Amino acid sequence: MTKMDIKSLTYTQLEGYLAELKQPKFRAKQIYSWLHQKLVTSFSQMTNLPKNLIAVLEENCTITAAKQIRKLESKIDCTRKYLLQFEDGELVESVLMKYNHGYSICISSEVGCKMGCTFCASTKAGFVRRLAVSEILEQVYFVQRDLGERIGHIVMMGIGEPLDNYDNVIQFLRMISDENGLNIGMRNISLSTCGIVPRIKDLQKEQMGLTLSISLHAPFDEMRSQTMPINHTYPIAELLSACREYAADTGRRISFEYALIRDFNDSEECAAQLVKLLKGMLCHVNLIPVNEIRETEYRKSEQQNIRRFEQYLNNHGITATVRRTLGADINAACGQLRREQSEEA
């Protein structure tokens, strides 16, 4: 019999499970706190539980914990990149970044990715599986244990497409923001998607108050479809109409990611079209000099083109900033470490 993944249970689910075991209600609070606040990795560390309950839990449940395979630390800016392994041997990457406002972690939602964006390293090693709720949580817990300090912000921008693992990601978001857990506010959480429109509509209904990031990367359908296969299914007009509704309904500003690729999407014509598309929407554009990965020909736009693009947007009423590069010396962009490791294996 496979053991139950106790760390994936919400507070209410844990209460239900303990009721089945004929345990008093307060045990749920104790166990939840051990798992999700004190971040322990074994039942024997739960020192306020009776021995016989610990024995029952050990027999029937597992506590998902990650194993560190590699850790790279940037000498430039304190960025740390972790390659973590789960029970079945699969690997994900999580990146810790330090900002003025505190620590932020970028986490993965799937092992590999099936979205096939041509510029992205995560997709190159293929898709393996979705992560369990506990495996998404454990990335935050593992790094916080290692760091010994509170992580205040989360970005779901690591490996995988979070909206392709919708139910687990939503449950993760509820648990990480639960006051019985790490209690990280939704205002401090961002989720990035390549644009799965029906799931964006579902997310809107959840009314979670997180920041939605949309990987747009091109302002014309032909250009976007060439780099992002999802655009064949949900083209730009459909995607942006869902975004407009989302922003209007939730009152939350949408963040558009736009990776600038030399001689591809960095012309003034592209900037002008982007302005046309986003005009009047509650939004912000995040310009990212494309991270050059081995398999592709894509090169970063030249510095002056990046500035020109940024200025054009700002001069035409669309707020845009160029994302600061962190961890440049440790290859901190997503997917590169996992791929290197699987090649070595």
Ligand code: SAH
């Ligand atoms: N699947 C989600 C989240 C993971 S990728 C999504 O598509 O949004 C996180 C962000 O990094 C996305 O905006 C993605 O398009 C971008 N990205 C991927 N590869 C990149 C590269 N080589 N250079 C710059 N940005 C990249």
